[in-house]
Amino acid sequence: MRALKDILFGVSITAVSGSTSVMVNSICFDSRIVTMGDVFVAIKGTITDGHEYIEKAIALGAKTIICETMPVTIVDDVTYVEVDNGNKALAIMASNFYDNPSKNLKLVGVTGTNGKTTISSLLYQLFKKAGFKVGLISTIKIMVDDTEYKTSHTTPDALTINHHLKLMNDVGVEFCFMEVSSHGIHQKRTEGLAFEGAIFTNLSHDHLDYHKTFAEYRDTKKLLFDNLPKKAFVLTNVDDKNGLVMLQNTKARKYTYALKTYADYKAQILENQFNGQLLKIDGSEVWSKLIGDFNAYNMLAIYGTAQLLGLEKLEILRLLSELENVDGRFQYFISKERITAIVDYAHTPDALKNVLDTINKLRTGNENVITVVGCGGDRDRSKRPVMGHIASEMSTTTIFTSDNPRTENPDEILKEIEAGVEVQNVRKTLTIESREQAIKTACQLANSNDIILIAGKGHETYQEINGVRAHFDDYEMVQNLLKALNK
Numbered sequence: 001m002r003a004l005k006d007i008l009f010g011v012s013i014t015a016v017s018g019s020t021s022v023m024v025n026s027i028c029f030d031s032r033i034v035t036m037g038d039v040f041v042a043i044k045g046t047i048t049d050g051h052e053y054i055e056k057a058i059a060l061g062a063k064t065i066i067c068e069t070m071p072v073t074i075v076d077d078v079t080y081v082e083v084d085n086g087n088k089a090l091a092i093m094a095s096n097f098y099d100n101p102s103k104n105l106k107l108v109g110v111t112g113t114n115g116k117t118t119i120s121s122l123l124y125q126l127f128k129k130a131g132f133k134v135g136l137i138s139t140i141k142i143m144v145d146d147t148e149y150k151t152s153h154t155t156p157d158a159l160t161i162n163h164h165l166k167l168m169n170d171v172g173v174e175f176c177f178m179e180v181s182s183h184g185i186h187q188k189r190t191e192g193l194a195f196e197g198a199i200f201t202n203l204s205h206d207h208l209d210y211h212k213t214f215a216e217y218r219d220t221k222k223l224l225f226d227n228l229p230k231k232a233f234v235l236t237n238v239d240d241k242n243g244l245v246m247l248q249n250t251k252a253r254k255y256t257y258a259l260k261t262y263a264d265y266k267a268q269i270l271e272n273q274f275n276g277q278l279l280k281i282d283g284s285e286v287w288s289k290l291i292g293d294f295n296a297y298n299m300l301a302i303y304g305t306a307q308l309l310g311l312e313k314l315e316i317l318r319l320l321s322e323l324e325n326v327d328g329r330f331q332y333f334i335s336k337e338r339i340t341a342i343v344d345y346a347h348t349p350d351a352l353k354n355v356l357d358t359i360n361k362l363r364t365g366n367e368n369v370i371t372v373v374g375c376g377g378d379r380d381r382s383k384r385p386v387m388g389h390i391a392s393e394m395s396t397t398t399i400f401t402s403d404n405p406r407t408e409n410p411d412e413i414l415k416e417i418e419a420g421v422e423v424q425n426v427r428k429t430l431t432i433e434s435r436e437q438a439i440k441t442a443c444q445l446a447n448s449n450d451i452i453l454i455a456g457k458g459h460e461t462y463q464e465i466n467g468v469r470a471h472f473d474d475y476e477m478v479q480n481l482l483k484a485l486n487k
């Protein structure tokens with residue numbers, strides 16, 4: 001139990017009704033799960049407004065209400081605190097409630113359109129191998145050193161973040177690497193966290209349903225850097241045209257990485273093969289099991305971050321070569337008939353282009369590239385035709401299929417993807433709504449030495465249709481289907 005006034009420390013308050021000395025059981029922002037003695041924080045969301053549920057929260061036992069507008073009816077024995085921003089208040093209160101756990105470890109945030117999971121997961125791996133206790137908050141999972149927790153968001157809500165950071169404090173975690181999504185920044189899920197540093201990967205087309213314009217999306221990402229303190233570091237990719245934009249208003253120490261231009265941390269790709277690539281990082285040769293130009297950027301960002309966090313150059317180089325692929329990121333196997341099946345989380349135009357580029361560069365003869373891809377429902381519609389164009393242009397055959405249609409009609413999503421296919425590529429495409437049937441068809445079409453790319457869902461183990469999630473695992477599926485076909 002904590003006193004309300006303690007957890008309100010640092011919150012911008014505009015009015016109070018009632019006592020702030022009351023004791024608080026826990027903080028909650030969903031009236032459906034309020035318990036006796038809770039603080040209920042009313043949040044203005046994208047679908048509804050938490051202010052509409054204040055009475056319901058009180059009926060379930062909430063003793064404190066945090067709101068942006070005082071309700072008309074004030075209930076006796078309930079404390080009301082009016083704040084200027086509910087999301088911001090929630091984040092600061094969550095931090096206070098868990099004793100500001102981000103201050104007790106070195107927290108590094110990773111933002112950008114692609115590469116966040118790869119970089120944060122590999123930094124987790126590298127620092128574990130270096131002998132530290134490490135934390136990870138990522139799209140795939142949350143790790144409190146060796147203990148794994150499930151997660152539903154890339155950047156969870158502020159209570160979930162701080163709760164897990166506190167668990168990290170309890171077991172003596174020294175470094176934590178976390179993904180910072182644009183939704184996370186916009187909804188202030190990371191407000192009040194003490195970052196030791198932040199990394200910018202790249203910026204390309206995504207989430208224009210939520211942010212409306214590319215400039216708004218870019219400026220949201222930039223806020224992570226704008227809010228860093230002077231002693232923190234920023235490491236930015238200056239080959240990306242928005243790399244320097246991220247540095248414009250930051251007080252933090254600035255560092256850069258690049259393959260193509262002058263930077264603090266530089267790399268060169270010396271050799272690229274299916275099972276790895278040889279890089280020259282900061283003048284030293286290093287083998288990376290992760291392939292593709294985009295992974296050279298990821299390795300370089302990891303190298304720079306590890307140096308900025310105090311690891312020795314030689315140790316970092318040795319550990320870089322030991323890093324293993326992240327689940328669902330260019331995860332592949334070669335079948336009995338030498339068909340290469342690759343599962344990759346490319347769900348943006350840029351990622352899809354990079355992965356297909358990498359595959360096409362590695363083709364040695366006239367192997368076919370058969371791509372299975374779709375686009376998520378209730379997400380950015382404008383990326384659909386672009387991905388349709390890229391897949392059909394860069395593959396021998398493309399099968400468009402469903403990728404979490406959520407509440408949308410799968411046929412409509414598929415039509416929007418098909419609209420981007422140019423006339424000359426139409427004959428190279430098929431549309432099969434069922435993802436299982438689509439993967440099966442790819443397996444039937446594939447001959448020895450061909451490459452099957454299954455893009456968009458990576459590590460995900462479900463397919464969400466009409467709000468229901470059924471088990472679905474691309475990697476498991478393609479393995480079973482190739483085996484069943486005796487290929």
Ligand SMILES: CC(=O)N[C@H]1[C@@H](OP(=O)(O)OP(=O)(O)OC[C@H]2O[C@@H](n3ccc(=O)[nH]c3=O)[C@H](O)[C@@H]2O)O[C@H](CO)[C@@H](O)[C@@H]1O[C@H](C)C(=O)N[C@@H](C)C(=O)N[C@H](CCC(=O)O)C(=O)O
Nearest residue numbers: 029030031043045046047048050053153154155157181183
């Ligand atoms: C669009 C979006 O980001 N939505 C997030 C947002 O929900 P919302 O704004 O829609 O909430 P709402 O339904 O309008 O409700 C408003 C408030 O009323 C409350 N409420 C609602 C109903 C009720 O009966 N009682 C009640 O108290 C809700 O708890 C909420 O506090 O706040 C919720 C609580 O934190 C999030 O779970 C939810 O994530 C949804 C599920 C989601 O799908 N988010 C995705 C898009 C997302 O965040 N993705 C990024 C990754 C992007 C990337 O990596 O590329 C991520 O970081 O995961």
Ligand SMILES: Nc1ncnc2c1ncn2[C@@H]1O[C@H](COP(=O)(O)OP(=O)(O)OP(=O)(O)O)[C@@H](O)[C@H]1O
Nearest residue numbers: 113114115116117118139154294329344345346351
């Ligand atoms: N540095 C990079 N630049 C461009 N594309 C990349 C990069 N790293 C990975 N990718 C591609 O993007 C896909 C997603 O990578 P990753 O999961 O690391 O990104 P993310 O930023 O965490 O995505 P999300 O926004 O869904 O959390 C990968 O499967 C790969 O195809």
Ligand SMILES: N[C@H](CCC[C@H](N)C(=O)O)C(=O)O
Nearest residue numbers: 347375376379403404456457
């Ligand atoms: N973090 C991304 C993941 C997209 C993955 C794709 N499989 C989909 O479901 O659209 C999002 O929530 O938009």
Ligand SMILES: [Mg+2]
Nearest residue numbers: 116117139154
């Ligand atoms: Mg991610």
